[in-house]
Amino acid sequence: MTPFTDPSGNIRKPTHKHYDEAVAFLAETMTDIRRGTWVDPELGKILAKAAAEEWLEWIKAKHDVQNTVDTYSSHMRTHIIPFLGRRTAGSLRRADSNAFVDGLIAKNLSAGYIAQVFKTWRIWVHWLVNEKEVPLQANIVHQIVLPKATKREAVELTPAEVARIAECIEPRFEILVWMAACGGLREGEVFGMTKDRIDFPRFMWHIKEQRQRGKAVATKTKASTTWNSVDPFLMHKIAAHLAAGLDKPEPVQRATELRRVRRGTVLPPDEGLIVTNHRGGALNRNTFHDYWRYAVQEAGVDPDTHFHDLKHFYTRTLATSGDHDPKTVQRLSRHARFEETWETYAGSGAGAETVKITAFSDAFTATDDAEAAETA
Structure with missing residues (x-):
C-alpha cells in the first residue's frame, strides 16, 4: 500500500490482507485528515x-x-x-x-x-x-445500567435531639454541634472557622475556607463564601466556648510535658481556630467522627444520623419559622441553587395531612364581607 504522511509528520504504511480493504482504509483516512478528525491509532x-x-x-x-x-x-x-x-x-x-x-x-x-x-x-x-485523543467508541460509557440506588434521606432532628447530642459529645467539640445546627456550617467549615472572622458586636461571621486533612482549602462552592448573620444564641455559645479555653491545647501533667521536651515534640502553631484537637491543632474528620458516633449513640437519636443532618436542621428551622422569605433562607443556607434549599434541605413535606389551612377561608370571607359592605 502507498505510504502517506499523517498530520503529525510521521510516515504511515499500513498493511492489509486485500487490496480493496487497503483502498477503503486510505480513502477513509485521507477524508479524516482533510476534516481534521483523524486520530493517531498509536495513541490507543x-x-x-x-x-x-x-x-x-x-x-x-x-x-x-x-x-x-x-x-x-x-x-x-x-x-x-x-x-x-x-x-x-x-x-x-x-x-x-x-x-x-x-x-x-x-x-x-x-x-x-x-x-x-x-x-x-x-x-x-x-x-x-x-485529553489523550485515544480512539474509543462513542458509546463506551453511555447508558450503562447500574444497580438502583436508594437516596439516603436526611434524619429530621428535633431541637431536643440536637441539644442531647451537644450534651453527650466531648465538651471540647460541643460547639461544633451548635455551629452546624444554628449556623449552617458544613463539617470542614466548622473545622476551619477562626476567631478573627467572627464579628461579635454585629452578630456576623465570615465563612471563607474549610479544613481538609488539617489544611486550609476553598469552600465547597462560590456561594459558600460570604458574610452571614448569626443568631445571638449561637454567639453566646461561641463566647462561652472561648471563655472556657476549649480552643487551647488540653493541659497535660508535668511528666508528660517533660517527655515531650525530651522527645523534641513541638505543639502545632496557634492558627486562631475556634475548635482544635486536644493538642491545639486543626481537627480532622477521622478524629472527630469517633466522638460524633459516641454522642449519637448516647443521645438516643437515630443511629444513622450524620453530622451534615445538622445543616438540614438549620435550613429547615429557618424555612419553617415564618420569619424569612424563601430567597433569604437560600442565601443564609449558602446554596447556589434555589431548588437545593427547598427540595433537599427544607424538609420532606411530612405533616401536610395535618396542617390547618385557612388561607382560602380568610380570602373568601374577606370578599363576602366587602360585598356585604357595598350593598349595605
Missing part, C-alpha cells in the same frame, strides 16, 4: 493502567479539593486499575464498562458506592478521549 496502544496513573497526576494538578482527589485515587487504585490488567487504552469497549460494573456488583458493594466508582470510570474514559 498505551497500557490503560499507565493512563490511569497519568490521569491521577493530572487530577491532582487540576483539582483543589483534596477530598475529591482522595476519592478519585481510592476508586482508581482499589477498583479500576486492578480491573484494567494488561489492557491497552484503545482496546476498551462498551463490554468492558459492563464487565467492570458486574465486577463491582460481585463484590457486594452498595448501589450508591457502585454509582460513585462508575462515575470515576466515566470521567477517566472521557479524559482518555478528550
Whole structure:
C-alpha cells in the first residue's frame, strides 16, 4: 500500500490482507485528515493502567479539593486499575464498562458506592478521549445500567435531639454541634472557622475556607463564601466556648510535658481556630467522627444520623419559622441553587395531612364581607 504522511509528520504504511480493504482504509483516512478528525491509532496502544496513573497526576494538578482527589485515587487504585490488567487504552469497549460494573456488583458493594466508582470510570474514559485523543467508541460509557440506588434521606432532628447530642459529645467539640445546627456550617467549615472572622458586636461571621486533612482549602462552592448573620444564641455559645479555653491545647501533667521536651515534640502553631484537637491543632474528620458516633449513640437519636443532618436542621428551622422569605433562607443556607434549599434541605413535606389551612377561608370571607359592605 502507498505510504502517506499523517498530520503529525510521521510516515504511515499500513498493511492489509486485500487490496480493496487497503483502498477503503486510505480513502477513509485521507477524508479524516482533510476534516481534521483523524486520530493517531498509536495513541490507543498505551497500557490503560499507565493512563490511569497519568490521569491521577493530572487530577491532582487540576483539582483543589483534596477530598475529591482522595476519592478519585481510592476508586482508581482499589477498583479500576486492578480491573484494567494488561489492557491497552484503545482496546476498551462498551463490554468492558459492563464487565467492570458486574465486577463491582460481585463484590457486594452498595448501589450508591457502585454509582460513585462508575462515575470515576466515566470521567477517566472521557479524559482518555478528550485529553489523550485515544480512539474509543462513542458509546463506551453511555447508558450503562447500574444497580438502583436508594437516596439516603436526611434524619429530621428535633431541637431536643440536637441539644442531647451537644450534651453527650466531648465538651471540647460541643460547639461544633451548635455551629452546624444554628449556623449552617458544613463539617470542614466548622473545622476551619477562626476567631478573627467572627464579628461579635454585629452578630456576623465570615465563612471563607474549610479544613481538609488539617489544611486550609476553598469552600465547597462560590456561594459558600460570604458574610452571614448569626443568631445571638449561637454567639453566646461561641463566647462561652472561648471563655472556657476549649480552643487551647488540653493541659497535660508535668511528666508528660517533660517527655515531650525530651522527645523534641513541638505543639502545632496557634492558627486562631475556634475548635482544635486536644493538642491545639486543626481537627480532622477521622478524629472527630469517633466522638460524633459516641454522642449519637448516647443521645438516643437515630443511629444513622450524620453530622451534615445538622445543616438540614438549620435550613429547615429557618424555612419553617415564618420569619424569612424563601430567597433569604437560600442565601443564609449558602446554596447556589434555589431548588437545593427547598427540595433537599427544607424538609420532606411530612405533616401536610395535618396542617390547618385557612388561607382560602380568610380570602373568601374577606370578599363576602366587602360585598356585604357595598350593598349595605
